[in-house]
Amino acid sequence: MYTLGEFIIENRDRFLYSTEELLRLFSSIKLAAKAINKEVNKAGLTEKIIGSSGITNIQGENQQKLDDFAHRVFIESFKSRNVVCGIASEESKDFIVIVEKGEKENPKYIVLIDPLDGSSNIDVNVSIGTIFSVYIRRTPIPMDLTIEDFLQKGNKQILAGYIIYGSSTILVYTTGNGVHGFTLDPSIGTFYLSHPNLRFPEIERIYSINEGNYAKFPNGIKKFIKYCQEKKENRPYTARYIGSLVGDFHRNMIQGGIYIYPKTEHSPEGKLRLLYECNPMAFLTEQAGGKASDGKKRILDIKPLNLHQRTPFICGPVRMVSKLEEFMDR
Numbered sequence: 001m002y003t004l005g006e007f008i009i010e011n012r013d014r015f016l017y018s019t020e021e022l023l024r025l026f027s028s029i030k031l032a033a034k035a036i037n038k039e040v041n042k043a044g045l046t047e048k049i050i051g052s053s054g055i056t057n058i059q060g061e062n063q064q065k066l067d068d069f070a071h072r073v074f075i076e077s078f079k080s081r082n083v084v085c086g087i088a089s090e091e092s093k094d095f096i097v098i099v100e101k102g103e104k105e106n107p108k109y110i111v112l113i114d115p116l117d118g119s120s121n122i123d124v125n126v127s128i129g130t131i132f133s134v135y136i137r138r139t140p141i142p143m144d145l146t147i148e149d150f151l152q153k154g155n156k157q158i159l160a161g162y163i164i165y166g167s168s169t170i171l172v173y174t175t176g177n178g179v180h181g182f183t184l185d186p187s188i189g190t191f192y193l194s195h196p197n198l199r200f201p202e203i204e205r206i207y208s209i210n211e212g213n214y215a216k217f218p219n220g221i222k223k224f225i226k227y228c229q230e231k232k233e234n235r236p237y238t239a240r241y242i243g244s245l246v247g248d249f250h251r252n253m254i255q256g257g258i259y260i261y262p263k264t265e266h267s268p269e270g271k272l273r274l275l276y277e278c279n280p281m282a283f284l285t286e287q288a289g290g291k292a293s294d295g296k297k298r299i300l301d302i303k304p305l306n307l308h309q310r311t312p313f314i315c316g317p318v319r320m321v322s323k324l325e326e327f328m329d330r
């Protein structure tokens with residue numbers, strides 16, 4: 001049974017950049033994931049962990065204590081491995097420079113991260129996740145990082161993935177050579193290959209959308225929902241919605257389903273963030289043989305204009321997503 005480290009070394013020819021640097025990136029990610037996993041598992045035990053920190057984050061949302069903890073753990077973990085020069089996080093208004101000019105030998109990787117997504121599920125013991133995305137900086141070393149280093153199109157990602165803290169803790173990633181999942185054995189703190197070459201199955205089974213917002217959806221989305229519920233061919237599909245992007249995505253990739261977070265009357269740009277939620281999920285989707293769209297265009301081709309930009313987000317098996325796009329065109 002391969003560990004994550006062994007798997008990366010075994011597949012070193014498939015990664016365009018330095019394997020040693022990729023191992024260091026994963027060393028940071030694994031370390032932070034294990035620390036967060038430990039806190040998530042004891043969240044019900046301590047008042048210090050569960051609930052709100054009383055701080056409102058950049059999105060105007062109540063920041064949970066665990067969100068803040070996860071953010072700090074990732075920053076510290078990336079700092080300690082000297083492989084990342086800058087991070088943008090859902091929990092921080094501006095990007096964070098990890099290695100100042102001239103400090104150490106200057107690393108070239110940029111990380112965009114949602115340290116703990118689905119935070120409304122923390123207090124109720126439902127799956128939550130970390131989503132990460134990695135790019136190569138654009139400004140040459142040793143110049144200062146600029147916002148343009150972070151505002152790259154999703155099609156420039158060199159690594160993306162998520163960690164799901166669920167009934168078990170699983171790390172799923174792609175470097176552009178398929179999607180692979182590794183399950184944490186908590187007794188020894190090691191991630192083992194458990195889901196090699198994840199692909200959306202041929203079968204179309206599930207639709208995932210917060211249907212409570214139905215009245216606020218665009219007409220194309222309303223029609224697609226009715227299509228999903230029609231008794232015809234292999235339909236109706238079953239409805240499944242956790243309200244935790246990582247959990248909904250993970251299930252849909254394994255069982256065959258479409259995830260939809262459209263724009264609504266109240267969120268005309270959609271709710272999810274392009275850079276650290278949608279782009280990494282879109283990269284994984286395509287690598288798993290699926291399609292990711294904003295309803296009209298490919299997510300990975302959108303030019304980001306700001307760090308916390310939102311977008312409508314649809315991902316899943318190609319045929320399901322293309323069908324939804326047809327309804328959006330009508």
Ligand code: AHM
Nearest residue numbers: 116117118119120210243244245246
């Ligand atoms: P968060 O970043 O504040 O946790 O919000 C993102 C989450 C996603 O995980 C999930 O898919 C979506 O918000 C659910 O939103 P809603 O409760 O509006 O359905």
Ligand code: MG
Nearest residue numbers: 090114117118
């Ligand atoms: Mg989030």
